[in-house]
Amino acid sequence: xxxxxxxxxxxxxxxxxxxxxxxxxxxxxxxxxxxxxxxxxxxxxxxxxxxxxxxxxxxxxxxxxxxxxxxxxxxxxxxxxxxxxxxxxxxxxxxxxxxxxxxxxxxxxxxxxxxxxxxxxxxxxxxxxxxxxxxxxxxxxxxxxxxxxxxxxxxxxxxxxxxxxxxxxxxxxxxxxxxxxxxxxxxxxxxxxxxxxxxxxxxxxxxxxxxxxxxxxxxxxxxxxxxxxxxxxxxxxxxxxx
Numbered sequence: 637x638x639x640x641x642x643x644x645x646x647x648x649x650x651x652x653x654x655x656x657x658x659x660x661x662x663x664x665x666x667x668x669x670x671x672x673x674x675x676x677x678x679x680x681x682x683x684x685x686x687x688x689x690x691x692x693x694x695x696x697x698x699x700x701x702x703x704x705x706x707x708x709x710x711x712x713x714x715x716x717x718x719x720x721x722x723x724x725x726x727x728x729x730x731x732x733x734x735x736x737x738x739x740x741x742x743x744x745x746x747x748x749x750x751x752x753x754x755x756x757x758x759x760x761x762x763x764x765x766x767x768x769x770x771x772x773x774x775x776x777x778x779x780x781x782x783x784x785x786x787x788x789x790x791x792x793x794x795x796x797x798x799x800x801x802x803x804x805x806x807x808x809x810x811x812x813x814x815x816x817x818x819x820x821x822x823x824x825x826x827x828x829x830x831x832x833x834x835x836x837x838x839x840x841x842x843x844x845x846x847x848x849x850x851x852x853x854x855x856x857x858x859x860x861x862x863x864x865x866x867x868x869x870x871x872x873x874x875x876x877x878x
Contacts, residue, residue, distance in 0.1 A: 788823020
């Protein structure tokens with residue numbers, strides 16, 4: 637009897653796995669061959685931890701954004717933007733400052749037909765396990781002005797705005813101390829449209845497309861995960877569309 641019960645349990649697990657695989661294969665968004673580059677200082681792929689055993693602690697649930705990306709392709713962690721030839725869609729989220737040659741490489745990749753979703757937060761609000769000054773801490777203030785200027789954009793921040801999470805008008809994206817995109821002269825073969833309140837810029841850069849969000853509160857681990865999941869799916873699919 638115990639063996640039979642164990643066998644049924646195994647069969648049930650297999651059935652669930654088969655159902656998940658079948659769903660992913662039939663989903664219009666599931667593209668296993670699509671390579672999604674992820675370049676970020678946020679703890680999306682790995683938990684914040686001071687030691688390796690804490691990093692691998694199974695009690696910590698994976699970040700919900702990781703599951704969203706993995707549903708749409710194969711996630712490729714990146715620690716540099718110098719080689720993007722093997723990347724189909726790139727998500728850049730609160731990156732460290734880019735080196736000059738990384739700016740050039742990103743711009744060339746996008747102009748050649750790349751697809752980019754970028755989160756650039758001028759005042760990151762999610763708390764970190766690491767103190768200020770620790771290199772493992774997520775980037776508190778994004779510093780990407782050169783590449784934005786190349787696309788005819790600038791990122792502004794109103795330090796008089798009230799803190800606290802709210803939903804942005806028109807975009808249905810949670811924000812907290814968000815930035816604001818504006819257009820500037822000097823963009824090279826780039827055309828950007830700025831959404832309501834300047835939160836999102838949608839750009840055609842050469843043959844490529846970029847969706848840029850002036851806040852990263854969407855990517856926080858928060859209670860209302862369902863709304864965040866829907867918003868990230870929508871933004872990613874918009875950026876990745878042919």
